[in-house]
Amino acid sequence: EDQVTQSPEALRLQEGESSSLNCSYTVSGLRGLFWYRQDPGKGPEFLFTLYSAGEEKEKERLKATLTKKESFLHITAPKPEDSATYLCAVAYNQGGKLIFGQGTELSVKP
């Protein structure tokens, strides 16, 4: 069964304390892996797309990496404004339907 699993479900960090979020997936024919940020009561906001193993993307304090079975979202020296739920999703067919993980709720305290 095609599946996306994120861990941990919740993560509490102190400001400046770097960490990583994990997204593992079991799909055949991966066409892309996506990271989104979602603030409470809002729709997901696009962060990154990764297409092949070994690929890396960076944006400010965030860096996403991809292997054949999982992706990591590394957060370096986070700030309170990085607090949000981070969603991982995969596309695996031509229709563009995404399968989402359940998300990791990140809280960064000053």
Added chain:
Amino acid sequence: DTGVSQDPRHKITKRGQNVTFRCDPISEHNRLYWYRQTLGQGPEFLTYFQNEAQLEKSRLLSDRFSAERPKGSFSTLEIQRTEQGDSAMYLCASSPGGGSYGYTFGSGTRLTVV
């Protein structure tokens, strides 16, 4: 064009009533998607359109749910005879299609069935 817009933002309805939501995608995007999200979960796929054609529907989309995209522009999602289990955030997204799979999401419609 300011992105994907959804209307209304919030809807409270009594069980058994019908509700309709609207989504206006980014104008040059020919794919439009509907997702449902419950608290603490990631979005779940409901259906998608390529222009005006509805190409895929999830088994989550019971016969009480219907979606349309007339003329390939805006889309509507109707839920008939609402149930408490329909309470969720309904998200619309659009993408250019072709080889691009990145979505732009709207802010969603929060449905509460009482």
